[in-house]
Amino acid sequence: MKHTEPPAGSGDGSRASRTTPGQSGPFTASAPPVPSPWRALSVVLIGVFVAVLDTFIVLVATPAIQRDLHASDADIQLVLAGYQLSYAVVLITGARLGDLIGRKRCFLIGMALFTLASVACAAAPGAGALIGARLVQGLGAAVLSPQVFSTIQVLLPPERRARAFGVLGAVIGTAGVAGQLLGGVLVSADLFGTSWRPVFWVNVPVGLLTLVLAAVLVPESRAPEGRRLDLAGTAVLTPALFLLVVPLVEGREAGWPVWSWLSPAAGALALVGFVRVERRVEARGGSPLVRLGLLRERAFAVGMVLVLLAYFGINSFFLVLSITLQDGLGLDTLAAGLFYLPFAAAFFAGSVVAGRLAHHGRRLLRAGAAVLALGHAAAIAVVLHAGAALTAGALVVPLLVIGTGTGVLVTPLLNAVLARVRPAEIGMASGVLSTGQQVGGSVGVAAVGVIFYGTLGGAARHDPGAYGHALAAALVFSLTLAVAVAILLRFLPAGGESRRSRVAARSGRR
Numbered sequence: 001m002k003h004t005e006p007p008a009g010s011g012d013g014s015r016a017s018r019t020t021p022g023q024s025g026p027f028t029a030s031a032p033p034v035p036s037p038w039r040a041l042s043v044v045l046i047g048v049f050v051a052v053l054d055t056f057i058v059l060v061a062t063p064a065i066q067r068d069l070h071a072s073d074a075d076i077q078l079v080l081a082g083y084q085l086s087y088a089v090v091l092i093t094g095a096r097l098g099d100l101i102g103r104k105r106c107f108l109i110g111m112a113l114f115t116l117a118s119v120a121c122a123a124a125p126g127a128g129a130l131i132g133a134r135l136v137q138g139l140g141a142a143v144l145s146p147q148v149f150s151t152i153q154v155l156l157p158p159e160r161r162a163r164a165f166g167v168l169g170a171v172i173g174t175a176g177v178a179g180q181l182l183g184g185v186l187v188s189a190d191l192f193g194t195s196w197r198p199v200f201w202v203n204v205p206v207g208l209l210t211l212v213l214a215a216v217l218v219p220e221s222r223a224p225e226g227r228r229l230d231l232a233g234t235a236v237l238t239p240a241l242f243l244l245v246v247p248l249v250e251g252r253e254a255g256w257p258v259w260s261w262l263s264p265a266a267g268a269l270a271l272v273g274f275v276r277v278e279r280r281v282e283a284r285g286g287s288p289l290v291r292l293g294l295l296r297e298r299a300f301a302v303g304m305v306l307v308l309l310a311y312f313g314i315n316s317f318f319l320v321l322s323i324t325l326q327d328g329l330g331l332d333t334l335a336a337g338l339f340y341l342p343f344a345a346a347f348f349a350g351s352v353v354a355g356r357l358a359h360h361g362r363r364l365l366r367a368g369a370a371v372l373a374l375g376h377a378a379a380i381a382v383v384l385h386a387g388a389a390l391t392a393g394a395l396v397v398p399l400l401v402i403g404t405g406t407g408v409l410v411t412p413l414l415n416a417v418l419a420r421v422r423p424a425e426i427g428m429a430s431g432v433l434s435t436g437q438q439v440g441g442s443v444g445v446a447a448v449g450v451i452f453y454g455t456l457g458g459a460a461r462h463d464p465g466a467y468g469h470a471l472a473a474a475l476v477f478s479l480t481l482a483v484a485v486a487i488l489l490r491f492l493p494a495g496g497e498s499r500r501s502r503v504a505a506r507s508g509r510r
Contacts, residue, residue, distance in 0.1 A: 043217050047144045047147075048144075049174075050175075055080070057179035057202075059315075064195050072253060075127040077449045078250075081249055084138065084438045085442045087138035087139075088435045090143065091145065091434045095146035097143065098147045105220065107214055108215065110144025115140075115208065118200045122197045148168065152164045154221045155219075162419070169412065173410055174348075177343060180322065180337050233277050233278055236274040243264065243267030247259070247260040247263040247264055275292065290432055294432070302491050302493075303416065307417065309488070311436070311444065313477075313481040314406065314444070316444035316474070319449070320471055321395075325339060327467065328468065347403040347407040350405065350409075351407040354411040358415075365413065369409050371409075372406060373405070373486060377479055383472045384472055388463075388468075455469060456469075
């Protein structure tokens, strides 16, 4: 069955089309209805789960990967940031591909590519091969992930989407915690003497099962009008992001040579060029990768900055904490994974609170940011007070607070941004939003790596004082981000969907 969305602001006046409960757009009268939108959504959410899981499952495995492959600190950062960066640069194109050739088809292509790349990661003989496979894995994730946002919009009416986005936020957060716990279990088990490699092998059966379920249960949908891909915009945006992020990863270890300063400048110029390319595409009536007018809308622009700042801190915090727990405090991978259970419990609690209090809008988001900042401040105080006597147990209470704040802030944030977007631009907006998540994560990993490793210097392993000091420096960065989010939320327009969005949604249901 194929769903086709109506143009924004237009009605569904055709006699050949109709709607059923659980669907926001028309479909042909001869096509059978979707028996359960949530069944289809559950399948595509598995795709998001494994894509996010693969960011975090590697975090707890990084010390084992580094030792086994004799990788440098920069190599390890690229294993993490490279995945997110390739994920980021293709996301918007992935969303547009879904609009053009079908969301289900793109989901299947992305999942197949992700699964094959996971095999390559698991079999990688060296750091370079692993980094390359991770880049391809990120491409697969970028093609499958944005289809989830669009599928929610297609299968559910506006009044039911808040719940779906709440579930999506909970799935993303749960995947982050589950990734570190599962990574600890798999690396510690050392199955067949393969050390860290099962953290990638585990994707293969899940990917194959998801492909089968998606082929059977997920309906096809696409935008009402086929729009050409903006290949010129993609060609400019891709090197721009790499020029901005890679120097942050490689520059410190290389001693900050001249190229590490020139590359970000070139990346900034490339972004200016990207804006010019998009303006030309739009001026000639084409379909730009990003409609620049969308970024000029206050609600979406502020929301995107909030997403960037929030994800700057999430992945980078887990990276430095995992390294501190294992290399600094001497925990094995299983103990390090189990250490995140309190965070998981607190995150779930925060997500439940966020779901029940979602009607409070900005006030709820600001409360989440305030609790998150409090948790980081408490962690800094604990680390500095303990000094060389720092233990993992001393960090449990701050981690509970951080988990609660993360759940309250992150779970409703996606819906808070997308609820203000016109239905016709959901595909583009979801791609931009997801790009912001991944760019934020990769830049955060790179920036915190500079702070953490720069503060750590040449300290020996299992030196709690040195690693604690480096962790505290990184936590100051996380605290600053949380405070910035709390302040910026004041500028996010209050209320739910914009007036234009509500009018377009009502028109689409008539």
